[in-house]
Amino acid sequence: MGKRTSLALAGLGLALLAFGLPSHLQGGPGGSNRPFQGSADGAITGIDPSGAIVIETTGSATHLGYFTRTEDVFFEPDGTISGTAVFTAANGDQLWADLAGEFTSPTTAEGTYTFTGGTGRFRAATGTASFEVSTPDGIDVDVSFAGSISY
Secondary structure, eight states: OOHHHHHHHHHHHHHHHHHOOOHHHHOSTTOOOEEEEEEEEEEEEEEOTTSOEEEEEEEEETTTEEEEEEEEEEEOTTSEEEEEEEEEETTSOEEEEEEEEEEEETTEEEEEEEEEEESGGGTTOEEEEEEEEEOSSSSEEEEEEEEEEEO
């Protein structure tokens, strides 16, 4: 690499440090939509004080890596479901989502996660992901999801 090229790269590096990364590299407000997908498995672990069913899972997803997740889900008599989910990445950053969906069979439900923020790099996260969950026995669950996220 020539002296001129080295100086130009050093200047670019200093400019990025001085003025910050462009918003499309930073994420957050002004960040770009990115593909988001993953899967998890776990089980129903209890009922919280609000009456929601608590489902705890572990899995792997883009932008999260290995994660744990806790969902508080309300099951309605008409087969619809609603609630919240908190994905916690290995570094402790949390991604928060509202969820809504419905049972499509006695052992399968489908719906949408709507991202509502979080902590760390997910502080201003937005986006949606479709999910499908199956339960062979009404206790154990397998879930897969795909969509897009901006943070």
